[in-house]
Amino acid sequence: MKKVSVVFFALAIFFVGFVFAEEVFTLEQPAFITSAGQSPGALQMTVVCKMVKLDYTFEKLMTADDFDPQAYNCAIFVVGASGKGLGAAGIDIDEETARVVALAQKAKDNGLPIVLTHLEGAARRGASSDLLFNELSPFADALFIKEESDAADQMFSNIAEEKEIPIFFFEKTADLKNVISEVFGL
Amino acid sequence: MKKFFIIFTVIILSSLSIAAYFQPDVRPGKGVTGFGWLSDYHEGLKGTNLDTPVYFMDSGEEGATFLLMGGTHSNEISTMMTATMFIERAVVKKGRVIVIPYSNKSGVSVNDTRNPNIDHFLPIETKSGPRFIVYGDRRTDPEDQIYPDPEVFKHYQSDFTLEDGAEARNLNRQYPGVADGNITQQLAYAIIQLIKEEGVNINLDMHESDPPGFTYKNSNGSTYSSGRLAYMLVCNPAETALEIGAIAAMEVEMYDLPIKLDQSNPAFRGLSHLEIGNYTDSLSFLCESPNPGMSQQEFPDVLYDEDFPLKHRIGWNLTVISSLIDGYNMMFGDSLEIDNLPDYFEIMDNGFEEYLN
Numbered sequence: 001m002k003k004v005s006v007v008f009f010a011l012a013i014f015f016v017g018f019v020f021a022e023e024v025f026t027l028e029q030p031a032f033i034t035s036a037g038q039s040p041g042a043l044q045m046t047v048v049c050k051m052v053k054l055d056y057t058f059e060k061l062m063t064a065d066d067f068d069p070q071a072y073n074c075a076i077f078v079v080g081a082s083g084k085g086l087g088a089a090g091i092d093i094d095e096e097t098a099r100v101v102a103l104a105q106k107a108k109d110n111g112l113p114i115v116l117t118h119l120e121g122a123a124r125r126g127a128s129s130d131l132l133f134n135e136l137s138p139f140a141d142a143l144f145i146k147e148e149s150d151a152a153d154q155m156f157s158n159i160a161e162e163k164e165i166p167i168f169f170f171e172k173t174a175d176l177k178n179v180i181s182e183v184f185g186l
Numbered sequence: 187m188k189k190f191f192i193i194f195t196v197i198i199l200s201s202l203s204i205a206a207y208f209q210p211d212v213r214p215g216k217g218v219t220g221f222g223w224l225s226d227y228h229e230g231l232k233g234t235n236l237d238t239p240v241y242f243m244d245s246g247e248e249g250a251t252f253l254l255m256g257g258t259h260s261n262e263i264s265t266m267m268t269a270t271m272f273i274e275r276a277v278v279k280k281g282r283v284i285v286i287p288y289s290n291k292s293g294v295s296v297n298d299t300r301n302p303n304i305d306h307f308l309p310i311e312t313k314s315g316p317r318f319i320v321y322g323d324r325r326t327d328p329e330d331q332i333y334p335d336p337e338v339f340k341h342y343q344s345d346f347t348l349e350d351g352a353e354a355r356n357l358n359r360q361y362p363g364v365a366d367g368n369i370t371q372q373l374a375y376a377i378i379q380l381i382k383e384e385g386v387n388i389n390l391d392m393h394e395s396d397p398p399g400f401t402y403k404n405s406n407g408s409t410y411s412s413g414r415l416a417y418m419l420v421c422n423p424a425e426t427a428l429e430i431g432a433i434a435a436m437e438v439e440m441y442d443l444p445i446k447l448d449q450s451n452p453a454f455r456g457l458s459h460l461e462i463g464n465y466t467d468s469l470s471f472l473c474e475s476p477n478p479g480m481s482q483q484e485f486p487d488v489l490y491d492e493d494f495p496l497k498h499r500i501g502w503n504l505t506v507i508s509s510l511i512d513g514y515n516m517m518f519g520d521s522l523e524i525d526n527l528p529d530y531f532e533i534m535d536n537g538f539e540e541y542l543n
Contacts, residue, residue: 040421040447044432084451088423123446174436 038085064102069110081128228376249281250521260293260322262394264499280523294322325355346455361461397476416476422463433513501530
């Protein structure tokens with residue numbers, strides 16, 4: 001009986017230690033949010049942020065030159081390329097890629113944690129969206145991904161695994177508020 | 187003999203007139219508080235086959251005005267039937283709704299030219315007995331247009347062109363319209379005038395597109411998947427419209443229904459969601475449900491298709507409408523309230539026929 005207790009105690013310590021060793025990913029407000037690709041997904045993100053009363057600033061075309069990293073505690077890039085959105089903004093995919101990479105670089109250089117999110121599902125997957133995501137992924141500290149976006153090819157799961165960064169999945173766009181509430185401790 | 191000749195001539199002319207001015211079957215319910223014609227907003231439509239009924243549903247309570255448009259393309263039948271169901275069932279409790287169920291009425295007076303295998307009149311059974319859904323053409327009847335199609339279509343207010351000159355008869359290429367232009371341009375102009383004069387705050391132009399699930403070949407041998415536009419909600423690029431669209435899209439998802447959010451392409455001119463939003467103060471949206479009749483099937487079942495039955499498409503349209511209204515109310519406070527419409531699940535359980543008069 002004593003032997004069983006000792007083994008049980010040792011196992012308990014091991015598992016408790018394991019749990020504590022798992023780093024919990026958290027973010028602090030205020031957040032800076034921008035679009036990467038000018039799809040309406042970025043606006044959906046802001047609607048979700050309003051729902052959970054997150055302190056955020058949204059600038060869909062913020063440039064690295066105009067970005068003040070001291071004003072924020074994290075940066076969120078909502079990835080989704082839209083030809084219509086880019087057209088409305090008067091830029092092409094190359095200019096947009098250059099803009100968001102420079103912005104991510106500045107945020108990273110100033111120690112801001114960076115989140116990439118893809119919330120428009122399979123309909124917003126495609127060469128341009130994937131290009132943007134892959135260009136930004138070296139800067140990412142976490143991914144917020146709609147399940148449907150990842151379902152066909154697990155591109156986002158694979159990126160998270162390769163980079164050893166946390167990935168937070170949500171089924172419906174409105175469920176993203178649970179992810180935001182969790183990581184921001186709202 | 188002379189008297190007989192006069193009477194005979196009057197009868198012949200009357201019947202010709204009735205034939206030309208085909209009227210679709212709409213049976214207004216208790217929510218309808220007023221009726222007018224689109225020519226009330228632009229005299230040029232009076233006496234033409236494009237003059238179309240306008241239904242007013244006023245709560246008497248202060249609020250916003252919502253314009254619902256069906257039948258911009260008369261082969262997109264879920265749009266006409268959603269608008270018809272709205273007129274026959276809905277009761278507006280706050281604000282005001284204006285419904286144009288057959289926005290281009292000329293299109294319903296002729297068969298679909300895209301797939302002539304689809305019957306012009308589709309019989310359905312309702313509580314009141316048999317009724318017919320009219321499956322018309324995407325564009326204005328060439329006889330109503332009067333002017334022959336140009337070789338290349340050019341949007342009047344811009345240099346935007348399309349290779350297919352028949353697009354001159356497509357209402358959804360003409361906005362904001364032309365007061366003294368061809369009759370389809372005048373139709374678009376009249377809708378813009380209605381929106382301005384009635385102070386429409388938010389509008390939805392319903393459409394249908396080819397359904398997903400098919401793979402087709404391009405002329406160069408490459409393949410593409412169908413359904414690019416299906417389940418899309420297109421918002422005018424104004425940020426308020428996009429934000430309302432974002433809220434609406436999330437709500438539609440909560441019904442486990444597909445939806446793709448997009449915004450107007452500013453380079454593609456003449457479309458309702460872009461031009462109405464830009465030329466008036468109304469927040470503009472367009473939605474696309476999937477119609478099997480717009481696939482490449484030879485004999486599609488446009489009413490009871492296994493994957494995309496009409497009840498599913500009407501239910502989806504109604505879900506988009508209620509979600510847009512909820513989005514508008516979230517942005518501007520409670521301004522619109524509509525009662526007595528079935529939700530998606532009720533329509534799927536009971537059939538759309540149950541909710542027609």
